[in-house]
Amino acid sequence: MNKRVVVLGAGYGGLVAALKLAKGTPAGSVDITLVNKYDYHQLVTQLYEPAAAAKRDTEVRIPLKKLLAGKPIRFVQDVVTKIDPKEKVVTLEGGELSYDYLVVALGSETEYFGIPGMKEYGMTLKSVDEARLIRTHIERCFAEYPLDPRPELLTFVVGGAGLTGIELVGEIADWLPRLCEESNIPREQVTLYNVEAMPSILPGFEPDLVAKAEEVLKAKGVIFKVGSPIVQVEPGAVHLKDGGVIQSRTIIWTGGVRGNQIVVDAGFETEPRGRAKVNEYLQAVGYDDVYMAGDCCFVLNEQGRPYPPTAQLAIQMGNSVAHNLAADLQGRPKTPFVPKILGTVASLGGRDAVGKVGNNYKASGRVAYFIKDLSQIRYLAKIGALMK
Ligand code: NAD
Secondary structure (H helix, E strand, O other), rough: OOOEEEEEEEOHHHHHHHHHHHOOOOOOOOOEEEOOOOOOOEOHOOHHHOOOOOOOEEEEEEEHHHHOOOOOEEEEEEEEEEEOOOOOOOEEEEEEEEEEEEEOOOOOEOOOOHHHHHHHOOOOOOOOHHHHHHHHHHHHHHHHOOOOHHHHHHHHEOOOOOOHHHHHHHHHHHHHHHHHHOOOOOOOHHEEEEEEOOOOOOOOHHHHHHHHHHHHHHHHOOEEEEOOOOEEEOOOOEEEEOOOEEEEOOOOOOOOOEEOHHHHHHOOOOOOOOOOOEOOEEEEEEOOOEEEOHHHHOEEEEOOOEEOOOOHHHHHHHHHHHHHEEEEEHHOOOOOOOOOOOEEEOOOOOOOOOEEOOOOOOHHHHHHHHHHHHHHHEEEEEEHHHOO
C-alpha cells in the first residue's frame, strides 16, 4: 500500500509542500491529500489591498482546482478540528483521515492579549472574507453618514502598527479621498488613527525607515498614537491606556499573531505563544512522522530568537518539508532547514513602500514597492513551475 501523506492547510507552506512533494516523488508512489477550509489559496500578504478596495477579492485568491489540476493530490475541502499524533488520525468537521506522514501548515491565529471587547467588536485581516468585511463595513459607514451624521461613523482606528497595520492604514488612507468624493463628504470630516503600544511604529525597523514611513503616512492624513496601548473596546469606543477614548464605529485589530490552537491541543511541544517547536528537519518534537511549515511552528535565528512568521519563511519551510519527506519515503538522508531571509518590505499604500533587502540595502518609495512586487511575482512563478 502507498504511504499516505496528509497536508493540513493550503496556505504558503502547505501548498508549496504538497505541490513539491507531488513533483518530487514518482507518480503513483505516494497518496497525497491536501485539506483546506476554503477551495482557494489566499495571497495573505496582499489582503490589505482588497480590504481597501485597491484590488478585487478574486485577485488575491486562486482556486485550488486550478492550482492542483492534473496533480496527484486529492483535495478535501473541510475544517480541521483535531490532530491525534499518537493514533495518527486527523479529525475534520466532516470526517476523519489517517496518515503515515502528516504536514501541519495551519497558519496562525489572532493574538488578542485578553483586551476586553477586542475579539467581540474588532475586525481582523486574516482572510479574503475578512478583507471583504472591512471594505464593506467602511463603505457602509460612508453610506450611513449623510443620513445620520455622527462623527464616529467617519472615525477609523487600526490597532497595531506592525507590518499588517501599517500596510492596511496606508492603503485605507489612499482610498479615503475616493470614498469622500463618491459620498460628497469633505476629507476633513474623516479621521484615520493608527494606534501602537510601543514608542514607535514598525517596531524592529531601523529609525530612518520608520521616519520615512511616518512621513509618508502622515502626509496622507494618518494620525499616529504611539506608546498608547488599546486597553478596551466597546461598541462605538476604543479606550487607550493613557485614559484617552476614541469614539469610533471601526476598530481593525492587527496587534499580533499566535500559533494555532489545534497544534497546542494536539499536545505538540509549543512556546508560550502557541507555535510548535521543530527540529532541524522541521519535524515536530517527538514525532518523526509529523512535519510542520509556516506560522504554526518556529525556528530560531542566529541570535536565538524565533524568526518572525512571514510568507517567505513559510514558502521556504514548505519546500524543505517536501524535500525531507520525499527523502524519508525514498530512504535518502534529510537536509537541515536553513532559512534565507531576503528582506522585509512594508507597503505604504499606492506605489510607495519602505524596507530592507539583505543585511545592508535599504529602500523606500517606488524602488521598495518594486522589490515587494517582485517577491510576489517570484512566488507566483515558483507556484507556476511546481504546477508543471
Ligand atoms: P506584529 O506582532 O508584527 O505587530 C503588532 C503590533 O501591534 C506591534 O507593533 C505591537 O506593539 C502592537 N500592539 C500590540 N498590542 C497593542 C495594543 N494593545 N495597542 C496597540 N498596539 C498594540 O503583527 P503583524 O503586523 O500582524 O505581523 C505578524 C507577522 O506577519 C509578523 O511576523 C510580520 O513580520 C509578518 N508580516 C509581514 C509582512 C511583510 O513582510 N510585508 C506584512 C504583514 C505581516
